[in-house]
Amino acid sequence: MITFEHVSKLYEDGTVAAADLNFTIEPGEFISIVGHSGAGKTTIARMIIAEEKPSEGRIIIGGWDISAIKRSEIPVLRRQIGVVFQDFKLLKKKTVEENIAFALEVCGAKRKKIRKIVPQLLRIVGLEEKADKFPNQLSGGEQQRVVIARALVHRPKILVADEPTGNLDTITAHEITDLLLKINQLGTTVVLVTHNPEIVNRLRKRVITVDHGAVSSNKKTGKYTL
Amino acid sequence: MFVGIIRTIRFAVQNFSRNLWLSVITVFLLVLTTMSMTLVGTLNIIGQQVIHTIQDKVSIDLYFYDSVSEKDIIDTQNFLQSLSGVADLVYVSKDQALEQFKEKHADDPEILSSLSEMEENVLPASLTVRARSIDDYPHIIRAFQASPYSEFIDRTDYSDNRAIINRVTTLTHKAYDIGLGVSLIFIIISIVVIFNTIRITIYSHREEVGIMKLVGATNWFVRAPFVLESVLLAVIASVITLSLFYVLLYGSDPTITAFFEGQFSILHYCTEHIWRIVAIEFGGAILLSVASSMIAITRYLKK
Numbered sequence: 005m006i007t008f009e010h011v012s013k014l015y016e017d018g019t020v021a022a023a024d025l026n027f028t029i030e031p032g033e034f035i036s037i038v039g040h041s042g043a044g045k046t047t048i049a050r051m052i053i054a055e056e057k058p059s060e061g062r063i064i065i066g067g068w069d070i071s072a073i074k075r076s077e078i079p080v081l082r083r084q085i086g087v088v089f090q091d092f093k094l095l096k097k098k099t100v101e102e103n104i105a106f107a108l109e110v111c112g113a114k115r116k117k118i119r120k121i122v123p124q125l126l127r128i129v130g131l132e133e134k135a136d137k138f139p140n141q142l143s144g145g146e147q148q149r150v151v152i153a154r155a156l157v158h159r160p161k162i163l164v165a166d167e168p169t170g171n172l173d174t175i176t177a178h179e180i181t182d183l184l185l186k187i188n189q190l191g192t193t194v195v196l197v198t199h200n201p202e203i204v205n206r207l208r209k210r211v212i213t214v215d216h217g218a219v220s221s222n223k224k225t226g227k228y229t230l
Numbered sequence: 231m232f233v234g235i236i237r238t239i240r241f242a243v244q245n246f247s248r249n250l251w252l253s254v255i256t257v258f259l260l261v262l263t264t265m266s267m268t269l270v271g272t273l274n275i276i277g278q279q280v281i282h283t284i285q286d287k288v289s290i291d292l293y294f295y296d297s298v299s300e301k302d303i304i305d306t307q308n309f310l311q312s313l314s315g316v317a318d319l320v321y322v323s324k325d326q327a328l329e330q331f332k333e334k335h336a337d338d339p340e341i342l343s344s345l346s347e348m349e350e351n352v353l354p355a356s357l358t359v360r361a362r363s364i365d366d367y368p369h370i371i372r373a374f375q376a377s378p379y380s381e382f383i384d385r386t387d388y389s390d391n392r393a394i395i396n397r398v399t400t401l402t403h404k405a406y407d408i409g410l411g412v413s414l415i416f417i418i419i420s421i422v423v424i425f426n427t428i429r430i431t432i433y434s435h436r437e438e439v440g441i442m443k444l445v446g447a448t449n450w451f452v453r454a455p456f457v458l459e460s461v462l463l464a465v466i467a468s469v470i471t472l473s474l475f476y477v478l479l480y481g482s483d484p485t486i487t488a489f490f491e492g493q494f495s496i497l498h499y500c501t502e503h504i505w506r507i508v509a510i511e512f513g514g515a516i517l518l519s520v521a522s523s524m525i526a527i528t529r530y531l532k533k
């Protein structure tokens with residue numbers, strides 16, 4: 005469960021990116037966070053993974069108050085939350101398989117474990133055939149699948165995806181959202197940040213709309229209404 | 231953990247060869263730094279040895295009048311023995327002095343024949359006084375001159391090497407200071423260069439670092455490859471420095487040994503203390519290198 009309690013975020017330059025956010029995300033839920041550009045969606049995602057600290061209020065994830073998290077505890081949190089970010093790309097010099105393996109290697113995983121997990125993840129995202137390809141040999145959608153697979157290496161309870169369909173055409177975007185739905189069905193809480201109304205409306209899941217850093221609507225099977 | 235180490239080493243070696251020129255320059259500077267420090271250390275050892283050797287040669291020779299009795303000589307000896315600071319006394323009787331003189335001039339028949347022409351032994355009995363430290367001589371001399379025993383003495387030879395010792399001391403101190411200054415400059419340059427080398431390495435791996443952080447790699451795991459790369463640089467530099475240093479030792483040892491009249495060999499000294507030298511060399515280089523790379527990484531990760 006993710007709980008935001010009176011969360012505000014004031015960036016150093018004085019920008020108010022979050023103003024008194026209050027909402028709860030249940031375990032196993034698929035939630036979309038929508039809003040205009042600059043509304044503060046990415047800021048929410050970054051606060052969930054403790055990349056930014058809230059200026060005020062508390063963020064509680066699985067009973068853990070991460071608003072005052074210590075630097076040394078951040079890796080523990082990150083291993084429980086998978087992330088798909090726009091600027092969080094694949095390594096061009098590594099193959100699909102190596103890119104996924106890298107995320108495990110740098111956390112000190114044993115080779116045996118890596119050999120077991122990587123093919124499983126490739127199957128989940130449907131890229132078994134492309135294991136030895138390099139990122140520039142893949143389509144945009146396929147690359148995004150690899151990024152999603154990499155986000156799942158620690159079998160996280162939560163997956164935060166910020167604009168995972170950003171640069172993709174409609175059909176590919178749908179395929180990616182379907183993949184996220186599948187991951188959600190496998191038991192992972194999915195937090196999808198997007199400004200694409202079509203995707204949100206098709207999902208028929210709960211939608212939190214943010215406007216100027218505040219929640220303007222919070223609907224069960226929401227529609228993207230701006 | 232073990233797998234992690236192998237991966238990290240591979241990473242370090244790869245980086246080294248990928249930024250070959252940068253690595254070469256960094257190693258070069260580290261070599262300069264450790265070399266200058268090593269030379270300062272060696273200079274210090276040689277300087278101390280020089281002072282030691284000269285100090286050993288300092289003594290007071292007291293020559294007795296021929297009229298002084300055996301008992302008076304023994305009394306004088308006892309008195310000197312009782313003075314603080316006196317390390318040892320060597321008594322040379324008239325007969326011994328003659329023996330020594332003959333031995334010394336064994337190859338000189340002219341001197342020997344002129345000696346045999348003399349009816350009696352003209353060589354005086356003497357007492358050589360050696361102090362524990364060079365600074366003890368003045369008060370030994372003063373105490374002796376104030377005593378009644380000074381009456382027995384015909385002639386005093388005080389081979390006062392004080393001036394030379396002072397000169398050597400000043401010289402070594404000056405050389406040491408200059409060497410230390412030069413080393414300090416090299417240390418600062420090294421820190422800056424290593425810092426930048428590691429920063430460039432981090433920069434060229436910023437995507438990896440970003441991914442590492444987001445997937446939950448611990449800070450130490452993120453740091454380790456870069457720290458290890460700096461260790462690699464330090465190890466390579468130390469090996470080069472030590473090899474150069476030994477080449478230098480082999481080259482200069484004959485001269486230095488000759489200077490000390492065979493009493494001291496710097497090569498021998500360094501070989502005797504080889505493990506300490508290796509430890510200091512590697513330890514120093516690694517410390518320097520790791521410290522500057524840690525600063526670079528910590529600064530990068532804080533951003």
Ligand SMILES: Nc1ncnc2c1ncn2[C@@H]1O[C@H](COP(=O)(O)OP(=O)(O)OP(=O)(O)O)[C@@H](O)[C@H]1O
Nearest residue numbers: 015017019021040041042043044045046047048199
């Ligand atoms: N590091 C930062 N420092 C200062 N201001 C920032 C920073 N990051 C974001 N902002 C500002 O905070 C506000 C919210 O930004 P955020 O990135 O959360 O918006 P967003 O909803 O994700 O927008 P988009 O849909 O364009 O991605 C914006 O006004 C933005 O300019």
Ligand SMILES: [Mg+2]
Nearest residue numbers: 045046047166
């Ligand atoms: Mg955004």
